[in-house]
Amino acid sequence: MGDISREAGEVDSIRLDLVAGSTVDLKFSATFETAVDLADATGADVPITWTGTTVRTAVGVPVTSTGRHVFHVRAVNGGQGTYSFTATPRWATKLTMTGAMGEALIVSLPRAAR
Numbered sequence: 001m002g003d004i005s006r007e008a009g010e011v012d013s014i015r016l017d018l019v020a021g022s023t024v025d026l027k028f029s030a031t032f033e034t035a036v037d038l039a040d041a042t043g044a045d046v047p048i049t050w051t052g053t054t055v056r057t058a059v060g061v062p063v064t065s066t067g068r069h070v071f072h073v074r075a076v077n078g079g080q081g082t083y084s085f086t087a088t089p090r091w092a093t094k095l096t097m098t099g100a101m102g103e104a105l106i107v108s109l110p111r112a113a114r
Contacts (some may be wrong), residue, residue, distance in 0.1 A: 032079035041067025
């Protein structure tokens, strides 16, 4: 949860550590008009296809780089108020692997995965 104060031009930045190969579900709601964007670990813009108007959601946004991603929240038209933001990383529940006998396979998994 956060808020935009009365200062003009304020931008809140929320940092997320994400792993390439996963996807992330995003949920954002605000009590004022906002502009929001997400930059990946390289600083490149991550396109987000939002659905909804008062509560915006984006499901399955692909994570293409490992590292710190930054979500920016900006007030539009001098607005102010509170907002909430939830990011839920998702991984496929089943991985299919192929290879030759004795060949090493490197598999990246999230914490607490088995």
